Amino acid sequence: MTHEALAPQTLAETVAAAMWSRDHAAQSLDMRLDSIAPGSARLSMTVRGDMLNGHGICHGGMIFTLADTAFAYACNSDNHNTVASACHIDFLAPARAGDRLQARAEARTRGGRTGVYDITVHNLTEGRDVALFRGKSHRIQGMVTDTLPPG
16 A cells, blocks of 8 residues: 555554654653644653753753654654754753653645754643744655555
């Protein structure tokens, strides 16, 4: 079965499951895939003590990793292997141990082999945004998964 024969939502869910099964980085940070749809994804994680920097706040690299992971799930949701070609993050507010963060990725433009995605990292505990991330994607050869359900 080809990926074109599946409904876009079913394809996005199938691709996300295949990616998640191999995503040891996200799993080791106790991330959760909250939702997936064509061109979008939401992932969350709770800030742990071992994610804090020398100032006692969440290390920016951990926030970046959450945003980058949501970006990856969103830009691969159509089953074409896609990687980051560039990204930028603005940190808006600190996050602390115990805070639940959610990265919300949305495609802004997708065409040919490239795309632009905006990701907002929101602190669900505090009710405020902590970072804005913009990622640029580039499609490479191959598919994320060859194992597709019947359409």
